Amino acid sequence: MKGIFESLRKTRNAVFGQIAGLLGMGDITAKTWDDVEELLIQGDVGVQTSLTLVERLRERVTNEGLYTSSALLKVLEEEMLRLLPEPKPLNLDWPLAIILIVGVNGSGKTTSIAKLAHRLKQQRRDVMLVAGDTFRAAAIDQLRIWGQRAGVPVISGEEGGDPGAVVYDAMQAARVQKKNTLIIDTAGRLHTQHNLMAELEKIRRIVSKRVAWAPHETLLVLDATTGQNGLAQARQFMSAVKVSGIILAKLDGSAKGGMVLSIGHELGLPIRFVGTGETMEDFAPFDRDAFVKGLLAS
Numbered sequence: 001m002k003g004i005f006e007s008l009r010k011t012r013n014a015v016f017g018q019i020a021g022l023l024g025m026g027d028i029t030a031k032t033w034d035d036v037e038e039l040l041i042q043g044d045v046g047v048q049t050s051l052t053l054v055e056r057l058r059e060r061v062t063n064e065g066l067y068t069s070s071a072l073l074k075v076l077e078e079e080m081l082r083l084l085p086e087p088k089p090l091n092l093d094w095p096l097a098i099i100l101i102v103g104v105n106g107s108g109k110t111t112s113i114a115k116l117a118h119r120l121k122q123q124r125r126d127v128m129l130v131a132g133d134t135f136r137a138a139a140i141d142q143l144r145i146w147g148q149r150a151g152v153p154v155i156s157g158e159e160g161g162d163p164g165a166v167v168y169d170a171m172q173a174a175r176v177q178k179k180n181t182l183i184i185d186t187a188g189r190l191h192t193q194h195n196l197m198a199e200l201e202k203i204r205r206i207v208s209k210r211v212a213w214a215p216h217e218t219l220l221v222l223d224a225t226t227g228q229n230g231l232a233q234a235r236q237f238m239s240a241v242k243v244s245g246i247i248l249a250k251l252d253g254s255a256k257g258g259m260v261l262s263i264g265h266e267l268g269l270p271i272r273f274v275g276t277g278e279t280m281e282d283f284a285p286f287d288r289d290a291f292v293k294g295l296l297a298s
Contacts, residue, residue: 004251004287007276008294011257015043016295023076024069033058043258044227049265053079073296080292084264087245087272087286091216092125096174098182098207098214101247102200102237103221105188108249110139112221112275113185114146115283116247120181121152128179130170131156132163132203133187143185149280153177163187163199164206171210184215197240204241219272221247222263227256234267245272248286252276260291 019039022032033054040050056079057072066072091097099116103109117127129147133139137159147154155170157163167184174182184207186200207214220243222230237243246263251274263269271286 004274004276004284004290005294005297007252007274008257008291010253010255011043012295012297014255015039015258019076020073020296023072028061028067028072040258044256044262045258046228046231046262046266049083049262052265053083053261056082077292077296080261080295081288083261084288084291085268085270086288087270090272091244092120092181094180094211094213094216096171096180096182096211096214097216098171098184098211100184100186100204100207100215100218100241101221102186102218102241102243103188104233107188107221107223107226108275109188109221110142110146110185112247112249112273112283113143113183114150115275115280116219116273117147117152117183118150118280119283121150125181126177126179127152127181127183128170128174128177129154130167130182130184132167132184134159134161134163134166135187139185139187164203167203167206168210171207197236200240217244218242219245219247220269221249222259224248224251224254224259224274225256227254227259228262230259231262231266234263234269238267238269243269245270247271247273247275249275252282257291257295 019036022035037050037054041047057076060075066075101109101113117129120127129143129152131140131143131154134157140156144154155173157166218241220234220237246269248271251257260271274284274286276282
């Protein structure tokens with residue numbers, strides 16, 4: 001099983017190792033801060049978050065009289081942590097906990113659903129999956145295959161059918177079979193297609209009318225390799241549904257891990273889980289400390 005540190009190798013080597021080197025070179029000048037800012041933006045931290053981070057660093061260096069490389073790196077680590085909301089455990093303390101999974105096609109949504117189901121099953125949850133993406137037969141088949149690998153049942157309908165009806169039937173089946181966790185896949189909606197976002201809102205309404213306070217979690221799957229495009233996707237999904245957290249897929253294949261900092265700072269969304277590889281086990285709760293240390297380690 002890959003850990004967060006190993007998954008950040010590309011991001012660390014491409015950008016953040018250089019920042020650590022800059023701050024350890026001796027005298028800090030105006031050019032140093034310009035270089036740090038430029039590297040942060042290259043690392044997909046985003047302009048707004050990069051400016052905020054450098055401003056906070058400069059202020060602390062001035063106010064606290066910092067000059068050693070160890071002190072500077074410690075402050076950088078602390079300020080990065082400040083940008084990241086503390087991830088909370090999933091809200092599963094319900095007779096039937098419902099988790100809605102959203103995200104665009106190709107983000108790693110289906111594999112993330114299977115990995116999450118596998119993890120919850122290991123925690124002795126009785127999990128059922130719902131193939132709510134009825135627009136593509138391939139999506140239904142893919143979820144069935146991954147459901148078999150995870151050892152959890154999958155409720156599905158016909159291709160082109162009403163996803164709301166499939167979700168309704170799944171909630172009924174989950175109650176009959178005494179399941180306590182229902183994970184709903186949804187179509188990989190392009191965030192520019194407003195009619196598909198409206199369909200997503202409809203599913204959410206159906207769920208909320210039939211189960212108290214549901215969905216109890218709405219997790220957005222983002223592909224770490226998309227960098228700042230992931231931030232734009234997140235904004236669109238947040239306008240359609242109340243996103244409670246992020247699953248960051250493909251972190252091990254990306255040099256753009258800095259996007260995590262801008263998601264935390266600009267959207268206030270916690271990263272709940274990260275995908276760190278291809279196997280079912282390569283999926284872990286997000287650890288802020290391990291993430292920041294993994295970015296800055298030499």
